[in-house]
Amino acid sequence: MLHCVVQKHPKLWDELLGQAEFAYNSMTNRSTGKSPFSIVYTKLPNHTVDLAVLPKCSSKLAADFTVQFSKMLQEVREKLAESNAKYKENADKNCRERTFKPGDLVMIRMRRERFPQAYKSKLSPRKIGHFAVLKQINPNTYVVDLPSHYNTSSMFNIGDLPAYYPPDEAPTNLSSSDSDSSVGGGE
Template sequence: MHSTTKYSPFEIVYGFNPLTPLIPLPLKEQVNMDGAKKAEYVKNLHEKARLNIERRTEQILKNVNKHRKARNFEAGDWVWVHMRKERFPHQRRYKLLPRSEGPFQIISKVGTNAYKLDLPGEYDISATFNVSDLAPFLDDNSI
């Protein structure tokens, strides 16, 4: 039995649990139902499993988002960019080089969690970054 769906994968696919050597007795429910009855039974089973998955997903999201703080930036804000090795292969060649670059100014918001930055031409990459790669720039006057 799966902890999220509350059903075994076999039961979700076939509509009944298989007989194992530990269960030699026949099933109480009739396994050989007519087609329409079997289809309705499996459809209801899938619906129950889907509801269990949704309920479990909501529980997980609630726990994950408990300590998460949303980062929102506005156009004109200054940010640091985390330089990942995959995205900045020439700037992150060595282990001891700085991990953040900047500050860069935000031009606009793209979608719900991406921002377009004003990058100099030397970077030669897309100027759109996920919010997880950005950190606010605090100058000495704002502290």
């Protein structure tokens, strides 16, 4: 958002930060259906063309305000719960429950935080292994038989443990004598 506000003047970002914050806080949020301003201050912010009329304060107005504010907060909570349920439903559509037993073979997904010495380039392998599962700590955590030279904990989240499938036994011949240089753009 700040990039859009700054456009061709990136060195003025600190002067335009207030505008970006105001724009963000006055926009309607997809999850709540309300802007952050309307949730915190119970109304939309006044803009330069608005005339601010301050109401007279009395106990009836204060009571009405309290009821209105409580009702609005309840609506926001319900909207958030509804939105979270939709997000969960969409996430659960793509989620498959996986479990491993001791002895199952798994690959380990490489993460820069966990394997900084092995994560050197974009072309490095994304998974290593195959390693045997030693035990299950809880439904999301497994202990893997990881060699000590990796210098990291052998406990992994299930999201970092895809199942290992051995390669096919079909022979693969990659010698250049089998390919025809006239095919595929050669001369």
